[in-house]
Amino acid sequence: MAEIKKIKPSLPKGTRDFLPEEVAKRNYIFDTIKRVFRKYGFQQIDTPAIESLETLEGKYGDEGDKLLFKIRSNKNLLDRPEFVPTLKERLWEVYPYNFLPAGSEKGLRYDLTVPLARYVVQHQGDLAFPFKRFHIAPVWRGDRPQKGRYQEFYQCDADIIGSTSLLNEVELTQIYVEVFERLRLKVIVEINHRKVLEAIASYFGLTVNFESFTIIIDKLDKIGWDKVVEELTPLVVEHLALEALSVKSLQRFVFDIYNGSNSWFDVTDKLYKAIPPSDRWREDTWKGIISTLQEVLGKIKFDQEKVKLNPYLARGLSYYTGIIWEVVLDKNKEENKAIQMGSLGGGGRYDNLTEMFGGRDMSGVGISFGIERIYDVMEELKLFPADLGETTKVLFVHFDEASEAYAFEQLQKVRALDIASEIYPGKKKLDKQMNYANDKKIPYVIVVGGDEMASGKLTFKDMASGQQEKLTIEEIIEKLKGN
Amino acid sequence: MAEIKKIKPSLPKGTRDFLPEEVAKRNYIFDTIKRVFRKYGFQQIDTPAIESLETLEGKYGDEGDKLLFKIRSNKNLLDRPEFVPTLKERLWEVYPYNFLPAGSEKGLRYDLTVPLARYVVQHQGDLAFPFKRFHIAPVWRGDRPQKGRYQEFYQCDADIIGSTSLLNEVELTQIYVEVFERLRLKVIVEINHRKVLEAIASYFGLTVNFESFTIIIDKLDKIGWDKVVEELTPLVVEHLALEALSVKSLQRFVFDIYNGSNSWFDVTDKLYKAIPPSDRWREDTWKGIISTLQEVLGKIKFDQEKVKLNPYLARGLSYYTGIIWEVVLDKNKEENKAIQMGSLGGGGRYDNLTEMFGGRDMSGVGISFGIERIYDVMEELKLFPADLGETTKVLFVHFDEASEAYAFEQLQKVRALDIASEIYPGKKKLDKQMNYANDKKIPYVIVVGGDEMASGKLTFKDMASGQQEKLTIEEIIEKLKGN
Numbered sequence: 001m002a003e004i005k006k007i008k009p010s011l012p013k014g015t016r017d018f019l020p021e022e023v024a025k026r027n028y029i030f031d032t033i034k035r036v037f038r039k040y041g042f043q044q045i046d047t048p049a050i051e052s053l054e055t056l057e058g059k060y061g062d063e064g065d066k067l068l069f070k071i072r073s074n075k076n077l078l079d080r081p082e083f084v085p086t087l088k089e090r091l092w093e094v095y096p097y098n099f100l101p102a103g104s105e106k107g108l109r110y111d112l113t114v115p116l117a118r119y120v121v122q123h124q125g126d127l128a129f130p131f132k133r134f135h136i137a138p139v140w141r142g143d144r145p146q147k148g149r150y151q152e153f154y155q156c157d158a159d160i161i162g163s164t165s166l167l168n169e170v171e172l173t174q175i176y177v178e179v180f181e182r183l184r185l186k187v188i189v190e191i192n193h194r195k196v197l198e199a200i201a202s203y204f205g206l207t208v209n210f211e212s213f214t215i216i217i218d219k220l221d222k223i224g225w226d227k228v229v230e231e232l233t234p235l236v237v238e239h240l241a242l243e244a245l246s247v248k249s250l251q252r253f254v255f256d257i258y259n260g261s262n263s264w265f266d267v268t269d270k271l272y273k274a275i276p277p278s279d280r281w282r283e284d285t286w287k288g289i290i291s292t293l294q295e296v297l298g299k300i301k302f303d304q305e306k307v308k309l310n311p312y313l314a315r316g317l318s319y320y321t322g323i324i325w326e327v328v329l330d331k332n333k334e335e336n337k338a339i340q341m342g343s344l345g346g347g348g349r350y351d352n353l354t355e356m357f358g359g360r361d362m363s364g365v366g367i368s369f370g371i372e373r374i375y376d377v378m379e380e381l382k383l384f385p386a387d388l389g390e391t392t393k394v395l396f397v398h399f400d401e402a403s404e405a406y407a408f409e410q411l412q413k414v415r416a417l418d419i420a421s422e423i424y425p426g427k428k429k430l431d432k433q434m435n436y437a438n439d440k441k442i443p444y445v446i447v448v449g450g451d452e453m454a455s456g457k458l459t460f461k462d463m464a465s466g467q468q469e470k471l472t473i474e475e476i477i478e479k480l481k482g483n
Numbered sequence: 484m485a486e487i488k489k490i491k492p493s494l495p496k497g498t499r500d501f502l503p504e505e506v507a508k509r510n511y512i513f514d515t516i517k518r519v520f521r522k523y524g525f526q527q528i529d530t531p532a533i534e535s536l537e538t539l540e541g542k543y544g545d546e547g548d549k550l551l552f553k554i555r556s557n558k559n560l561l562d563r564p565e566f567v568p569t570l571k572e573r574l575w576e577v578y579p580y581n582f583l584p585a586g587s588e589k590g591l592r593y594d595l596t597v598p599l600a601r602y603v604v605q606h607q608g609d610l611a612f613p614f615k616r617f618h619i620a621p622v623w624r625g626d627r628p629q630k631g632r633y634q635e636f637y638q639c640d641a642d643i644i645g646s647t648s649l650l651n652e653v654e655l656t657q658i659y660v661e662v663f664e665r666l667r668l669k670v671i672v673e674i675n676h677r678k679v680l681e682a683i684a685s686y687f688g689l690t691v692n693f694e695s696f697t698i699i700i701d702k703l704d705k706i707g708w709d710k711v712v713e714e715l716t717p718l719v720v721e722h723l724a725l726e727a728l729s730v731k732s733l734q735r736f737v738f739d740i741y742n743g744s745n746s747w748f749d750v751t752d753k754l755y756k757a758i759p760p761s762d763r764w765r766e767d768t769w770k771g772i773i774s775t776l777q778e779v780l781g782k783i784k785f786d787q788e789k790v791k792l793n794p795y796l797a798r799g800l801s802y803y804t805g806i807i808w809e810v811v812l813d814k815n816k817e818e819n820k821a822i823q824m825g826s827l828g829g830g831g832r833y834d835n836l837t838e839m840f841g842g843r844d845m846s847g848v849g850i851s852f853g854i855e856r857i858y859d860v861m862e863e864l865k866l867f868p869a870d871l872g873e874t875t876k877v878l879f880v881h882f883d884e885a886s887e888a889y890a891f892e893q894l895q896k897v898r899a900l901d902i903a904s905e906i907y908p909g910k911k912k913l914d915k916q917m918n919y920a921n922d923k924k925i926p927y928v929i930v931v932g933g934d935e936m937a938s939g940k941l942t943f944k945d946m947a948s949g950q951q952e953k954l955t956i957e958e959i960i961e962k963l964k965g966n
Contacts, residue, residue, distance in 0.1 A: 007537055009605040009840040012589045015533050017602055019609055020526035020616065027527070039898060041875040041905035043503035043923070044510070048635045049532060049591075049621065050498050050552075054490055069533075071552050071591070106495045108532075108554070119500055122492040126502055128922030130908055133503065138532065152531045165909030167891065357492040392524040408650065415522060422524035425613055426648030439611035440526070 014143070014151030021441075024388040026154075029183065029371055029378070030136055033156060036179050037134040040171055042158050045133045047115040049140075053105040059114045059356070067141045069108040069151075108140035112157045113353075113366075120161050121359035130163035136371075148376070159366030161353065169323050169349070170297060172367045176327055176345060177306055183374065184383050186333040187344060189306060191297075192313035192324045200311065214314035305330075315346055322349030325367055329377065341377055345369045387443075393480055394444040396423040397433040407448040410458070410473045419480050437463060443483075446476060497626070497634030504924075507871040509637075512666065512854055512861070513619055516639060519662050520617040523654055525641050528616045530598040532623075536588040542597045542839070550624045552591040552634075591623035595640045596836075596849075603644050604842035613646035619854075631859070642849030644836065652806050652832070653780060655850045659810055659828060660789055666857065667866050669816040670827060672789060674780075675796035675807045683794065697797035788813075798829055805832030808850055812860065824860055828852045870926075876963055877927040879906040880916040890931040893941070893956045902963050920946060929959060 011017065018026065034044070050071060057065055109115050112135045120131060136156045145151055158175065160168045176189045197214050216231045223231075297307065315324050327345035329336040347367030354362050378384055394414065396407040407423055414421040422442070424433040430447075437445050447459035447468075457470040460479070471479070494500065501509065517527070533554060540548055592598050595618045603614060619639045626632055641658065643651045659672045680697050699714045706714075780790065798807050810828035812819040830850030837845050861867055877897065879890040890906050897904040905925070907916040913930075920928050930942035930951075940953040943962070954962070 007840060009538070009601040009842075010535060011531060011601075011605075012533050012535050015531035017531070017606065018529040019606065020528055023527045023529050026529075035901075038873055038875075039901060039903050041878075041903065041923075043873070044506045045503055046501040046506050046509075048494060048498035048500070050495050050623070050635055052493060052495050055492070069554050071554055118492040118494075122494075123500065123502060128919055130919075132905075140533070152533055160908070163908045167887075167906060167908040171908075357490060359492075390521055390526070392521075395524075404650075418518075418522060420522045420524065422615075423650060425643070425646045425650040425654075436611055436613075440524075 012151070014145030014149075016150060016152070024390040025379070025384050026371070026375060027390065028384060028388050029374055030156070032182050033179050033369055033371075034134070034136070036175055036182065037158050039178075040132075040175055042132045042134040045119065045135055046137065047109070047112075047119055047135070049108055049138070050106050051109050051115060051118070053107045055118050056107045056110055056114060060110055064110060067143055068110055069140045069142055071106045071108065110141060111139050112137060112155045113159075116157075116159060116161075117353045117359075118357050120362065121354045121357040124359065129161070130165075130168070131161040132158070133161075134158040148372070150372070154371050156369040156371045157366055158368075159364050161364045162362045163365075164363050168365050172347065172365065173297065173302065173307060173325070176325065176367060177303065179369065180327070180344075183378065185344070185374070185377060185381070186330045186336060187306070187327050188308055188330045190308055190310040190313050190326045190328060192310055194317065194321055194324065196309075196311050197314060197317070211317050214317050217312045218314035220312050316348055316350075319350045320348030321351045323365065324348040335381055339377060339380060341373055343370065344374050344377065392420045392422050392440060392442045393483070394419070394421045394446060394476075395433075395437045395440075395442045396421070396446045396448060397430060397437075398424070398447075399430065399449045400427070403448045403450070403453060406453050407446070410446070410448070413473055414477060414480065417477060417481065419477070444480065495634070497628030497632075499633060499635070507873040508862070508867050509854070509858060510873065511867060511871050512857055513639070515665050516662050516852055516854075517617070517619070519658055519665065520641050523615075523641075523658055525615045525617040528602065528618055529620065530592070530595075530602055530618070532591055532621070533589050534592050534598060534601070536590045538601050539590045539593055539597060543593055547593060550626055551593055552623045552625055554589040554591065593624060594622050595620060595638045596642075599640075599642060599644075600836045600842075601840050603845065604837045604840040607842065612644070613648075613651070614644040615641070616644075617641040631855070633855070636855050639852040639854045640849055641851075642847050644847045645845045646848075647846050651848050655830065655848065656780065656785065656790060656808070659808065659850060660786065662852065663810070663827075666861065668827070668857065668860060668864070669813045669819060670789070670810050671791055671813045673791055673793040673796050673809045673811060675793055677800065677804055677807065679792075679794045680797060680800070694800050697800050700795045701797035703795050799831055799833075802833045803831030804834045806848065807831040818864055822860060822863060824856055826853065827857050827860070875903045875905050875923060875925045877902070877904045877929060877959075878916075878920045878923075878925045879904070879929045879931060880913060880920075881907070881930075882913065882932045883910070886931045886933070886936060889936050890929070893929070893931070896956055897960060897963065900960060900964065902960070927963070 037044075053068070053070065056068055060067070116133070116135065120127065134157065136154065138152050139155050140152050142151060143149055158172065160172075173189060173191070176187075180187045180189075197217075198210070200217075201210055201213050213232070216228055219231075220228055310326075313324055313326055315326055317324075325345070325347045326343045328343050329339060329341055331337060345368060347365070349363065349365040351363050352361050353364040354360070396411050398404040398407045404423070404427070411421055411423050424436055434445065436442075443463055445461045445463060447461065449459075452458045452470075455470070456472055458473060458476060459468055460471045460476050461468040520527075536551070536553065539551055543550070599616070599618065603610065617640065619637065621635050622638050623635050625634060628634055641655065643655075656672060656674070659670075663670045663672075680700075681693065683700075684693055684696055696715070699711055702714075703711055793809075796807055796809055798809055800807075808828070808830045809826045811826050812822060812824055814820060828851060830848070832846065832848040834846050835844050836847040837843070879894050881887040881890045887906070887910070894904055894906050907919055917928065919925075926946055928944045928946060930944065932942075935941045935953075938953070939955055941956060941959060942951050943954045943959050944951040
């Protein structure tokens, strides 16, 4: 590595290093989620970061396509000595992307869903269906970096492919509740169903602009009713030939069925009754909502404080065809009141996932955890345990070569019991060695000097309390095992 | 996702999907290694897949630079409405790579060492030194894909930065031994030291072409002595003005000191005595080898069957300055004899790691595990445990809606104890449900039908033996806890 010009170390915008403590905290979140996924029978898969552009392009809309990171390698056809380039191939050198043969272009994956679709079709014969998989991995988007938005970030998804049973919806809801309980985050798992939104729209005779309609009413939380009515008016007037007044009646309608009683059964019941019996949506809605949500959620004694129907929740309606989830901080809880944070998770049921790759139609349903945001909230609320289980338990410090050798021998006894332990390597002043323990948050230090070697009683120091006592290595090991 | 043309699902060459069972096996290797790393006080870090090209280029030689994957995003300056491009920037559109402003080009990381150097300099103030870190992550190289060689593959490194203490060499050797013991792979950890190779070269008066010399003698294992002598002759004749005969004496020299006795102390002792006392290398070598390897390895009662000095081991001599490790299958063991496989790990001490990023000189020493190869060998030797700990323990199967609902309730009791368990979602014939258990290698199945609901005694089937018995859910839970 000679003759290298010195450069200032830096990272591309929108990317991050993780310090050891940050990795330990992220692992705590990942491991908690993984344990719950596995408990419910989900299996981990992995796919490469690099996919063919053909696989990625056209799946995320025009805006998404623009955010794809494209890849080329220098090592191309032209490097091969036996290769005589054609004119087209020469031009490729000038503008590589236009002249690459189809299929040889690559990009970094943009999410974990399109790779899942490709994976399911490609490995159909090797998978057990219904296929319950989870995937935790980085994805890349060429978005303008800003606070909390990165170009490289992790996604964490669990999906069930190839089963329309409503039990899947129930179990995914249970997973949401259990994971956030384990992380000690107080959240509300909001649920809606595409058919609820369709029923509301239908009640007002809305047959076009369904997505625009749902996008507006979804903003209720953020902008309030007056603004929603304002935004909805032109849409309703223009396309439904209804008076603005009708929007007011929509407001009353939604308010009435969702009056804060938090009773699921009330809400669905009112919704059913509010829709005129003549309306074709009424029976669909009844089946869609009652059978999907009420009946099924009734089976688990779901906590109505934690799982709520939100009939104006709209999310991903360009692809979700059934249930829709969104997890938000419970703002009724004191500790969450000061925290500004968007949703911590979301999901839904989607049909025809695998169609784009020529697979037979398979319905899928899945949830995802916004682990970057979960991290930020847990940090703000100081919810990470003090001991993340990844830290060294004890450090041996010493004064000279003889005590270092002696300490090294004692260390072997501690390690024989699989207790994470270290010796400070090399000769340094004692305070430097103690600083090392502090910097690494090592809770116990064993001091070895001439006295200790003579008596066989080592100085065992509790770094938190500062207390120290003289103990044999066997006594110390007993203490460490108990911790 | 409407109007998407159907495409055949495929992956770019040199990349791989991992099926659930493969992920579980890879996790088994990763987790085993991580546990040992943490036991020895190493902390996990992470860095982004994407680095500035400035960070990557020039670090891996000309051939390495060619293998870098370069990245661009479509979303560039030109997309911003307020941006009026200069001529240079317009040209960038035509040939993006030549006209990107310095520092804005990106690439995928090629290894974990250069990112470590950047990381250490960048976060110096936040790290505890000596900095003991491990990193397990994918890297990318635009190599021609072939059997066992991928464009995206994992590296797994542990390094200690900022300490010249020989204890580090000892502990890294211990880690190698412990990890491979835990994986039940019978290997030899071969050790050499740059100074041993320099001593041998010096013995023959070789002062130039040191690297060429070491590359040739390193091939001994593969090509045998006759070929080595043949390759060495022109080098020796040309640069040392020695007769080809001298090469024969080199052979004798190396054979004599490394005569298969496998005794470390013999080898180093002979090496010391073989070098003329007048040679300046003699004392250096004595210090270099004896103090680095013998004295230090003497402290741990290292297994001379597992850790061996190989004085002609040459690896990474363009950067290693002290100890050199290489782990190979122990070909004396019966089970390994039929297996063709290169090294399963390697490492060494390197000085000036951080120099290229303007950091103060810090010595580093590290080892890496070739996890892709370890996987292949373990697969071939059938060393993965049958239960990788990631599989569902029990599956509930059922006959109709009533038994499904009943089974779902019982399932909640099993899950309350954190036992990984599932219910087959939806109505399918019993044999289909049983196939699901077989495909996922679920060891136990609970059958729930009318009889079971009436008696409260469920049919509990052991899928391996085919035996089944009628038990209450409480009795089943007791059995599952015991497994």
